[in-house]
Amino acid sequence: MSTLLTYVAISDGKIKRSSLEVLSHCKSIADAGGMACEAVIIDENATSYTDDVQKYGASKIYTVEGDAFKQHQNGSLLKALTKVNEVAQPSLIAFASTEGTKDVLGALAAQLKAGVVADVSSFNFDGTKVTAQRPMMAAKIMGNVNVTGNPVLVSVRSGSYDLKENPATAEVVSVDVTVESGDLRATLREIISATGDTIDLNEAEAIVAAGRGVKDEEAKALISELASVLNAGIGASRALTESGVYDPSLQIGQTGKVVSPQLYIAVGISGAIQHTAGMANSKVIVAINKDADAPIFEIADYGIVGDLYKILPTFIEEIKKIKN
Amino acid sequence: MKFIVSIKMVPDVYAPFQIKDGELLMDGDRTVLNAYDASAVEEALVLTEKHGGDVEVVCIGSAKASETIRKALAMGAAKGYHIQTNGDETYDSSSYAQILASFLSDKEYDILSFGKQSQDTDSGLTGGMVAQLLNLPYATNAVGLEIEDNKLVVKRQGDSGQEMIELPTPCLVTCSNDMNEPRIPNLKGIMASKRKPVESLSVSDLGVDATALEAVSKVTSYEPVPARAAGKKFEGEPEEIAREVAQLLDTEANVL
Ligand SMILES: Cc1cc2nc3c(=O)[nH]c(=O)nc-3n(C[C@H](O)[C@H](O)[C@H](O)COP(=O)(O)OP(=O)(O)OC[C@H]3O[C@@H](n4cnc5c(N)ncnc54)[C@H](O)[C@@H]3O)c2cc1C
Ligand SMILES: Cc1cc2nc3c(=O)[nH]c(=O)nc-3n(C[C@H](O)[C@H](O)[C@H](O)COP(=O)(O)OP(=O)(O)OC[C@H]3O[C@@H](n4cnc5c(N)ncnc54)[C@H](O)[C@@H]3O)c2cc1C
Numbered sequence: 001m002s003t004l005l006t007y008v009a010i011s012d013g014k015i016k017r018s019s020l021e022v023l024s025h026c027k028s029i030a031d032a033g034g035m036a037c038e039a040v041i042i043d044e045n046a047t048s049y050t051d052d053v054q055k056y057g058a059s060k061i062y063t064v065e066g067d068a069f070k071q072h073q074n075g076s077l078l079k080a081l082t083k084v085n086e087v088a089q090p091s092l093i094a095f096a097s098t099e100g101t102k103d104v105l106g107a108l109a110a111q112l113k114a115g116v117v118a119d120v121s122s123f124n125f126d127g128t129k130v131t132a133q134r135p136m137m138a139a140k141i142m143g144n145v146n147v148t149g150n151p152v153l154v155s156v157r158s159g160s161y162d163l164k165e166n167p168a169t170a171e172v173v174s175v176d177v178t179v180e181s182g183d184l185r186a187t188l189r190e191i192i193s194a195t196g197d198t199i200d201l202n203e204a205e206a207i208v209a210a211g212r213g214v215k216d217e218e219a220k221a222l223i224s225e226l227a228s229v230l231n232a233g234i235g236a237s238r239a240l241t242e243s244g245v246y247d248p249s250l251q252i253g254q255t256g257k258v259v260s261p262q263l264y265i266a267v268g269i270s271g272a273i274q275h276t277a278g279m280a281n282s283k284v285i286v287a288i289n290k291d292a293d294a295p296i297f298e299i300a301d302y303g304i305v306g307d308l309y310k311i312l313p314t315f316i317e318e319i320k321k322i323k324n
Numbered sequence: 325m326k327f328i329v330s331i332k333m334v335p336d337v338y339a340p341f342q343i344k345d346g347e348l349l350m351d352g353d354r355t356v357l358n359a360y361d362a363s364a365v366e367e368a369l370v371l372t373e374k375h376g377g378d379v380e381v382v383c384i385g386s387a388k389a390s391e392t393i394r395k396a397l398a399m400g401a402a403k404g405y406h407i408q409t410n411g412d413e414t415y416d417s418s419s420y421a422q423i424l425a426s427f428l429s430d431k432e433y434d435i436l437s438f439g440k441q442s443q444d445t446d447s448g449l450t451g452g453m454v455a456q457l458l459n460l461p462y463a464t465n466a467v468g469l470e471i472e473d474n475k476l477v478v479k480r481q482g483d484s485g486q487e488m489i490e491l492p493t494p495c496l497v498t499c500s501n502d503m504n505e506p507r508i509p510n511l512k513g514i515m516a517s518k519r520k521p522v523e524s525l526s527v528s529d530l531g532v533d534a535t536a537l538e539a540v541s542k543v544t545s546y547e548p549v550p551a552r553a554a555g556k557k558f559e560g561e562p563e564e565i566a567r568e569v570a571q572l573l574d575t576e577a578n579v580l
Contacts, residue, residue: 011483011484012484016483071487072482072483072487074462074463074464075461078456098483099465099481099482099483100482100483102440102448102464102465103452103463103464103465103480103482104452105448105449105452106417106421106448106449106450106451106452106453106455106456107452107453107455107456107462108452108456109418109449109452109453110418110421110452110453110454110456110457111456115540115541116417116418116449116541117541118446118447118448118449119446119447119448133547134446135446135549136444136445136446136546137335137337137341137444138337138443139549140337140341140548140549141341141343141348141546141547141548141549142546142547142548142549143543143545143546143547144346144543144544144545144546144547145541145542145543145544146541146542146544147540147541147542148540149540185461185491185492185495186461186462186463186489186490186491186495187489187490187491188487188488188489189477189488189489189490190487190488191482191485191486191487191488192479192485192486192487192488193484193485198484200484206579230580238502241502242502248467248481248486248502249481249482249483249484249485249486251502254443254446255360255500255501255502262579263573263577263579273337280549280552283579284573284577284579285552285555286569286573292557292559297555297557298552298554299551299552299555300555300557301552301555301556301577302555302556302558302569302572302573302577303555303556303557303558304558304565304566304569305557305558305559305565306559306562306565306566307562310562310563310566311562311565311566312566314562314563314566314567315566315567315569315570318566318567318570318571319570319573319580322570322571322574322580323580
């Protein structure tokens with residue numbers, strides 16, 4: 001029987017929701033095709049997450065634990081995934097397309113001599129072949145891709161699938177992986193974290209995104225206030241991460257993150273294709289821009305033509321009223 | 325430090341295109357140097373200007389890719405390698421990685437630099453594959469590079485923060501365009517590039533097993549991405565339209 005193995009990523013002590021989306025989808029494929037749905041967790045406290053993971057239907061969960069997996073390091077993750085692949089012998093390994101995944105996917109494919117397709121927006125598997133759709137050309141075109149291999153590796157954009165609980169009692173299999181100093185030729189010196197307790201943009205229900213129109217502290221304060229009223233995450237265009245106004249981890253778009261919240265409010269963003277590539281799948285898009293011809297209005301459900309300094313104070317007040 | 329930067333010729337994303345019966349028709353004349361690779365070239369130039377060393381580039385592509393190589397030479401790279409293809413091969417990332425690994429196997433270098441992804445496909449696989457094939461330590465998605473005591477210090481954009489990673493040489497790094505603003509070649513650079521050496525090779529020169537290059541990842545057809553339905557645009561008195569849209573988000577869109 002073929003096995004679909006989902007890599008469940010842990011970040012900052014939490015399961016990445018996008019990996020549970022992938023696991024939910026793998027469970028549906030497995031059920032439809034009479035295949036096994038399994039998961040792997042690699043983290044210093046991997047076992048503590050198995051209860052949450054089995055809710056999504058994994059019949060077997062491999063855990064790899066140890067100090068080496070406290071922080072993301074490609075050398076240790078590669079070693080662990082290689083070992084788990086040997087033990088589990090999956091036909092397919094599915095990943096959420098996080099930065100952690102992107103860091104190892106190519107190397108893992110070369111190591112396992114596997115077929116691979118990255119960053120898909122949907123996929124299916126018939127036991128030997130993956131058929132997938134992936135956006136290309138800054139998300140202007142959708143490509144249909146076929147991939148074979150043993151195994152096939154697939155990484156999936158966040159928000160591509162809904163979470164679907166499917167409680168199962170999983171067999172937990174601990175896999176021993178020791179990472180020796182020789183395995184890690186790269187040294188992780190330190191992690192410079194984004195300031196404050198920022199909301200994970202991939203999991204945010206609402207995002208307020210700032211662009212070059214957000215010019216000063218006054219405008220930044222309006223963005224923060226709007227985000228807090230909506231309990232939204234703050235995102236930014238490249239214009240503002242590049243100039244250091246916002247942390248680079250908040251960049252949305254082709255280089256940055258791909259997001260699909262229920263509500264996306266673009267403030268002072270022109271709507272370059274490299275930006276919209278990362279947010280065009282949001283459910284409701286609001287754009288605030290003083291240029292009536294800005295391309296962002298072509299994809300906005302609600303376009304407000306005006307100066308953000310004049311629009312935002314009233315907009316925020318009105319939302320506060322509605323929320324109360 | 326000796327850098328070899330792997331650069332790709334990509335179709336210009338702004339060029340008009342058509343999709344007919346699942347086939348993608350684009351103006352093959354409009355190509356550019358992949359933006360991420362331009363940043364990789366720029367950073368290699370900055371670091372060698374500061375610490376000494378030189379920068380070479382390698383590109384796998386059709387005859388037209390010689391323009392892409394010239395662009396990198398005009399920016400300041402010293403030498404180019406052009407691994408020629410017909411342009412109609414069905415290679416995937418793994419095929420390119422194997423060709424590059426085989427080309428690099430007898431070259432001397434300290435740092436191999438790649439783009440973190442290709443602007444047309446966004447795959448982001450080739451760099452990691454080459455690192456694995458050549459058994460090199462590597463880091464991806466670099467937003468900053470420094471050289472310290474013969475080591476490469478990479479600032480990498482991770483999921484929630486930046487990781488500072490130290491790599492011994494030889495090593496491999498993949499670069500984000502968030503790292504720098506690539507220089508635009510000036511006239512002097514463009515003139516100089518015409519005299520710089522470009523070595524031409526073929527895939528068969530490299531002794532790569534042709535069957536190993538067979539793509540396992542194949543694009544079978546293309547579809548246009550459905551456009552979002554046009555929404556409503558509000559113009560007028562700022563306070564009025566701000567209030568109106570806030571109301572609609574509640575009553576019509578149901579997202580508050
Ligand atoms: C390979 C590649 C990858 C890229 N990746 C990304 C990416 O991941 N994310 C990304 O965002 N970009 C990316 N870019 C850059 C992208 O092409 C644009 O340059 C960028 O998105 C522009 O940011 P912006 O809209 O904030 O700025 P601008 O294009 O300068 O737009 C500013 C907008 O603000 C409006 N404005 C100004 N003042 C006000 C005011 N007071 N009130 C209301 N509106 C106002 C203006 O009318 C204008 O429309 C990439 C580019 C390349 C080549
Ligand atoms: C529209 C389109 C979609 C495609 N989709 C896929 C797909 O989903 N999967 C797949 O396997 N193949 C795909 N292909 C085939 C594609 O030609 C190769 O995968 C691709 O050229 C290899 O690079 P990449 O785009 O995968 O690069 P990435 O892995 O995204 O490239 C990363 C870096 O590798 C280096 N690099 C890549 N190609 C070269 C080169 N030719 N010469 C020198 N350096 C290079 C550059 O430094 C580049 O920045 C597609 C081709 C097209 C035209």
